[in-house]
Amino acid sequence: DQQVKQNSPSLSVQEGRISILNCDYTNSMFDYFLWYKKYPAEGPTFLISISSIKDKNEDGRFTVFLNKSAKHLSLHIVPSQPGDSAVYFCAASARGSNYKLTFGKGTLLTVNP
Amino acid sequence: EPEVTQTPSHQVTQMGQEVILRCVPISNHLYFYWYRQILGQKVEFLVSFYNNEISEKSEIFDDQFSVERPDGSNFTLKIRSTKLEDSAMYFCASSERAANEKLFFGSGTQLSVL
Numbered sequence: 001d002q003q004v005k006q007n008s009p010s011l012s013v014q015e016g017r018i019s020i021l022n023c024d025y026t027n028s029m030f031d032y033f034l035w036y037k038k039y040p041a042e043g044p045t046f047l048i049s050i051s052s053i054k055d056k057n058e059d060g061r062f063t064v065f066l067n068k069s070a071k072h073l074s075l076h077i078v079p080s081q082p083g084d085s086a087v088y089f090c091a092a093s094a095r096g097s098n099y100k101l102t103f104g105k106g107t108l109l110t111v112n113p
Numbered sequence: 114e115p116e117v118t119q120t121p122s123h124q125v126t127q128m129g130q131e132v133i134l135r136c137v138p139i140s141n142h143l144y145f146y147w148y149r150q151i152l153g154q155k156v157e158f159l160v161s162f163y164n165n166e167i168s169e170k171s172e173i174f175d176d177q178f179s180v181e182r183p184d185g186s187n188f189t190l191k192i193r194s195t196k197l198e199d200s201a202m203y204f205c206a207s208s209e210r211a212a213n214e215k216l217f218f219g220s221g222t223q224l225s226v227l
Binding site for chain 1: 154155156204
């Protein structure tokens, strides 16, 4: 039951370049999407979110794009920095279920100096 | 920045034993959660807790699991009779409002059932 899919287990980019992490979902009831970042031995940390009424949300170097018709969202990090190296999780919540997040499996981003 | 605290960081137990995982959520938060991540798999929702009762739970959260907020600061997850497949990293989280807002996660308790 993979309602949230992150098809790339890993991604490697050079410092200063753009990192693009992708996420697909299948549940049309999802109306709020979040990205979390996780370092080893730590819990996930909230990064950025987007409501289904928007198609873009930006916060500094991080931008999330939502394509509802394709049930696809992406996280852009530009410019990428070595400290961005972490596992990035896409998560979603559904209308009528404000208490539960459904996560993807995560993408390990490595930013090379 | 305030943080969610979980203890212990590692717990090893024998199959069939009871374990209690402890969490101290952020003090002004009203919603509390347990998630788990089995090695190599996704982070899975277990349960949410609000106003001293379970607000939502997953299929994983069967009768072997229970949660409690025994005082004004702690939030616990109890597994009554552990199974091998309960081995996972267990994350506690809290939020000021509902889950479609920002969740703050603890560093996790790695539970190993032998």
